[in-house]
Amino acid sequence: MIEPLRISFEVACPPDHAFETWTERASAWWPPQHTVSHQPGAEIVFEPRPGGRIFERTPQGEEFEWGEIVRWDPPRGLSYRWHIATDPANATEVEIVFREMPGSTTRIEIEHGGWDRLGEIGQAWRDANRAGWDGVLPPYAEAARS
Amino acid sequence: MKAKRRIADPFDALGNQYRRDIVELLARKPHSVQEIADQLPISRPAVSRHLSVLNRAGLVSDEQVGARRLYRLDEPGAEAARRYLAQVWGNVGVRFKLFAENTRPRKRSRGPRELTALRTAGPRSSRGS
Numbered sequence: 001m002i003e004p005l006r007i008s009f010e011v012a013c014p015p016d017h018a019f020e021t022w023t024e025r026a027s028a029w030w031p032p033q034h035t036v037s038h039q040p041g042a043e044i045v046f047e048p049r050p051g052g053r054i055f056e057r058t059p060q061g062e063e064f065e066w067g068e069i070v071r072w073d074p075p076r077g078l079s080y081r082w083h084i085a086t087d088p089a090n091a092t093e094v095e096i097v098f099r100e101m102p103g104s105t106t107r108i109e110i111e112h113g114g115w116d117r118l119g120e121i122g123q124a125w126r127d128a129n130r131a132g133w134d135g136v137l138p139p140y141a142e143a144a145r146s
Numbered sequence: 147m148k149a150k151r152r153i154a155d156p157f158d159a160l161g162n163q164y165r166r167d168i169v170e171l172l173a174r175k176p177h178s179v180q181e182i183a184d185q186l187p188i189s190r191p192a193v194s195r196h197l198s199v200l201n202r203a204g205l206v207s208d209e210q211v212g213a214r215r216l217y218r219l220d221e222p223g224a225e226a227a228r229r230y231l232a233q234v235w236g237n238v239g240v241r242f243k244l245f246a247e248n249t250r251p252r253k254r255s256r257g258p259r260e261l262t263a264l265r266t267a268g269p270r271s272s273r274g275s
Contacts, residue, residue, distance in 0.1 A: 005235065007232075007235050007236065007239060009239050011242070011246045011247055012247045013246050013247055016251065017246060017249075017250075018246050020251060021245060021246040021249065022242065025245070025249075028245055029241040029242050029244070029245035030238065030241070031234075031237050031238060031241055033163060034237070034238070038163065110239070112235065
């Protein structure tokens with residue numbers, strides 16, 4: 001099995017606010033360069049239930065499917081099938097846990113797996129992913145502050 | 147696509163949004179130029195030019211399969227794509243963190259720190275002043 005990508009970080013807010021920010025206000029913070037349309041003003045919608053769609057709606061009303069909700073468990077977490085900019089048959093799986101920490105802080109653990117389905121990238125992924133993801137965020141936090 | 151002159155750093159090649167899009171598409175499965183052009187808002191010749199850059203960076207190779215020429219990620223390219231995807235999630239994480247920590251829940255204590263711009267702004271919107 002190909003190891004999932006894992007990333008985790010802490011945010012200084014309670015889990016319910018973190019969950020709501022992730023699912024109801026993704027339009028405000030999701031990097032526009034990682035949408036399908038790359039359009040400013042695109043709306044990102046998580047339909048709040050298992051089987052709900054995740055999609056992007058441009059200001060012109062065009063919609064692009066990103067995935068479907070599998071598990072909906074506010075404020076503890078959610079999981080979804082993820083096929084942004086690809087065929088739903090090539091969906092990978094994203095699981096996000098919002099873990100309550102002392103001091104009104106939330107630890108967010110993201111696991112992005114299901115790579116076995118994608119034969120082409122699989123072996124390189126398996127070999128390269130041992131280092132894990134925890135080192136990814138700090139340099140970016142630095143960049144975002146500067 | 148025959149010239150194998152290498153660009154120093156694959157990440158220079160990934161400095162372009164459409165080339166990153168192409169790498170994301172190829173990370174899923176091999177594509178023809180037409181299949182790529184169908185999924186991106188750029189022309190076939192533009193796709194070919196981007197593929198040429200990606201090829202010189204050692205990210206992408208091509209092969210003739212029947213009547214079609216298919217482009218796929220090279221093995222080292224797959225590693226570059228993996229790192230790229232890690233960056234995507236890192237970028238997502240930072241923007242989420244900045245936003246979550248600087249807004250208040252909607253249902254209670256909607257204060258002056260509540261951000262009102264809830265639609266995607268430009269790519270530089272997360273930067274400080």
